[in-house]
Amino acid sequence: MSKENRAGIADVAARAGVSITTVSHVLSGRRPVSDKTKAKVLRVVQELDYRPDPSARGLRTGRSEAVALVVSDVTNPFYPQMAAGLQDVLQPQGFLISICSVRENSEDLDAALRHLLDRKVDGVVLASLTAQERHYAAITDAGASLVRLSGELDPRFGDIVRADDTGGMADAVTHVLERGNRRIGFVNGDPDTAPGRLRLAGYERALRDFGVEFDESLVVSGPFTRAGGVEGAHALLALDPAPEALVCANDLIAVGALDAVRERGLSVPRDVAVTGFDDIEAASLLSPPLTTVHNPAREIGRTCARLILERLSEGPAQGAREVVLPQKLIVREST
Amino acid sequence: MSKENRAGIADVAARAGVSITTVSHVLSGRRPVSDKTKAKVLRVVQELDYRPDPSARGLRTGRSEAVALVVSDVTNPFYPQMAAGLQDVLQPQGFLISICSVRENSEDLDAALRHLLDRKVDGVVLASLTAQERHYAAITDAGASLVRLSGELDPRFGDIVRADDTGGMADAVTHVLERGNRRIGFVNGDPDTAPGRLRLAGYERALRDFGVEFDESLVVSGPFTRAGGVEGAHALLALDPAPEALVCANDLIAVGALDAVRERGLSVPRDVAVTGFDDIEAASLLSPPLTTVHNPAREIGRTCARLILERLSEGPAQGAREVVLPQKLIVREST
DNA sequence: CTGTTAGCGCGTTCAA
DNA sequence: TTGAACGCGCTAACAG
Numbered sequence: 001m002s003k004e005n006r007a008g009i010a011d012v013a014a015r016a017g018v019s020i021t022t023v024s025h026v027l028s029g030r031r032p033v034s035d036k037t038k039a040k041v042l043r044v045v046q047e048l049d050y051r052p053d054p055s056a057r058g059l060r061t062g063r064s065e066a067v068a069l070v071v072s073d074v075t076n077p078f079y080p081q082m083a084a085g086l087q088d089v090l091q092p093q094g095f096l097i098s099i100c101s102v103r104e105n106s107e108d109l110d111a112a113l114r115h116l117l118d119r120k121v122d123g124v125v126l127a128s129l130t131a132q133e134r135h136y137a138a139i140t141d142a143g144a145s146l147v148r149l150s151g152e153l154d155p156r157f158g159d160i161v162r163a164d165d166t167g168g169m170a171d172a173v174t175h176v177l178e179r180g181n182r183r184i185g186f187v188n189g190d191p192d193t194a195p196g197r198l199r200l201a202g203y204e205r206a207l208r209d210f211g212v213e214f215d216e217s218l219v220v221s222g223p224f225t226r227a228g229g230v231e232g233a234h235a236l237l238a239l240d241p242a243p244e245a246l247v248c249a250n251d252l253i254a255v256g257a258l259d260a261v262r263e264r265g266l267s268v269p270r271d272v273a274v275t276g277f278d279d280i281e282a283a284s285l286l287s288p289p290l291t292t293v294h295n296p297a298r299e300i301g302r303t304c305a306r307l308i309l310e311r312l313s314e315g316p317a318q319g320a321r322e323v324v325l326p327q328k329l330i331v332r333e334s335t
Numbered sequence: 336m337s338k339e340n341r342a343g344i345a346d347v348a349a350r351a352g353v354s355i356t357t358v359s360h361v362l363s364g365r366r367p368v369s370d371k372t373k374a375k376v377l378r379v380v381q382e383l384d385y386r387p388d389p390s391a392r393g394l395r396t397g398r399s400e401a402v403a404l405v406v407s408d409v410t411n412p413f414y415p416q417m418a419a420g421l422q423d424v425l426q427p428q429g430f431l432i433s434i435c436s437v438r439e440n441s442e443d444l445d446a447a448l449r450h451l452l453d454r455k456v457d458g459v460v461l462a463s464l465t466a467q468e469r470h471y472a473a474i475t476d477a478g479a480s481l482v483r484l485s486g487e488l489d490p491r492f493g494d495i496v497r498a499d500d501t502g503g504m505a506d507a508v509t510h511v512l513e514r515g516n517r518r519i520g521f522v523n524g525d526p527d528t529a530p531g532r533l534r535l536a537g538y539e540r541a542l543r544d545f546g547v548e549f550d551e552s553l554v555v556s557g558p559f560t561r562a563g564g565v566e567g568a569h570a571l572l573a574l575d576p577a578p579e580a581l582v583c584a585n586d587l588i589a590v591g592a593l594d595a596v597r598e599r600g601l602s603v604p605r606d607v608a609v610t611g612f613d614d615i616e617a618a619s620l621l622s623p624p625l626t627t628v629h630n631p632a633r634e635i636g637r638t639c640a641r642l643i644l645e646r647l648s649e650g651p652a653q654g655a656r657e658v659v660l661p662q663k664l665i666v667r668e669s670t
Numbered sequence: 671c672t673g674t675t676a677g678c679g680c681g682t683t684c685a686a
Numbered sequence: 687t688t689g690a691a692c693g694c695g696c697t698a699a700c701a702g
Binding site for chain 4: 344360365388390391395
């Protein structure tokens, strides 16, 4: 039984010959302490391996040095990547990161937020798609910093961090144009979703900037799935003349496009170039490895963390900020 | 400013006309309370939307209703899957799950565990490969439950949960045998690692059980990578007669094997069958979709959670348990 | 079956 | 520049 009771602030004070108050202030720096006693206290803190009890501190301060990441599905590889970014920044500062996966319905989210806010998390990164205003309000009302990954900017409801879907897609299309292709098909996902809309906009913008005229018949839509990609690609490849490249709205669609190209006995990239979007793990494992646009999930996580830290130190007085991070084109062998 | 102060236990007591103690015991059930007062208290709890403050409770009890998952790389898709399993079981019980990613060096792990134990986590699921005995001891000494994913069972150091690598590989080999193949190559990863050893054992066992004699020349080793798979597969396919199937020690190796088969102008599965192990996301996206063995990560997570809950309620008196979960063969189109 | 009381370990007034 | 003393909100002896 190694039951050696952990040292408390009182032990430190006694051993250093000062009051509890002084120890507290040495550690928090919230009031001047003479260099001499400060040194002595710090030495004793070392000797006793003293660390303040987070529960006791939380009880007094209402803070917890913890940040929560609320997602709709931990299993989506985007989120762990974000979590890694949060850790990069927050772990060294002594913050704890809790990941909270919530089914996409608002009662679950209500419950999860209650739990988290009861525990006095200092910040919440909200990646749940079904979040409502009342959820935002619950978080900020509880005094926690909020960062969202989508939605409208509102000074009451924290900051927003997101990636530049339009710009990323424009880069992909530009790349394909620079490879000499002009007749470029676009296999979109659901055009009523934000990614569908923004990525299509990127496609159009790149064509315009390159002086290539937009041809409506080269754009097809479907679900963001492999099957959607197969169908969309077949439709475009049946055109006469067939497109020289298929730009896909996500990697799953691109996988399907690859299937379709193969089914027609054509070769990638010789006969037709294919690009994806997202850079899922599989992208580099396909044959040929897929040229795609990498969603900077980790960098998004880091940015969220920094915004939270800023709010924590500057107080809640400032307005809302929106940070848009560039997507990065990854050129592999499918173009 | 919706600053309405949260209701405390005292408010509940006052409104219900009982003592604070009684409220506490109604909620904890740790001593009998008359049905009448119990009902009244519960009603007031509802009305005031009272929830005990976790910090205050933690300060008193030394517990936190939180469990930590310590991993070496959040980004490895196995861990989020495990985390989801933990959530499945722990979230409904009101537990918070913290994921903690630690670089594979022991000082980082020391620091992370200190933080977690300071916060009085009730349990730790330790998936870090470099954990030492002193880390196990730190956890159990702090009174937290420990579950590990590998290593030797030791009554002092909590329970172990893992998947049956040997059985899973035996299933894969048996499946290939049942398809009529007899000359089966095995592309292993590093045979000095636990997976390398256990999976090779599964290969040998399946052959033996099927009455096929083991042929050493059909086994090659290399790294657990795509490149390793390319090289190993080429070596085996150069044999005369060539193997009818390539069983690979993980999916990355299988991707490489697929490359090699293609490079030789052969077709999968017509000329040669290929299997993987792990069932990474990419497995189903390859062409052909890969037959592989699914690591029951989520079920592992659930099991860890259950073991922790059991220890929490039964006290630390019991001995250590080891739970081995079956791997599941996923038959796709590469066989 | 119920209430009174004493801390848990810290941060923070207030006083010196 | 320093201390003494109070209380954050709760649980667990210890009475009754």
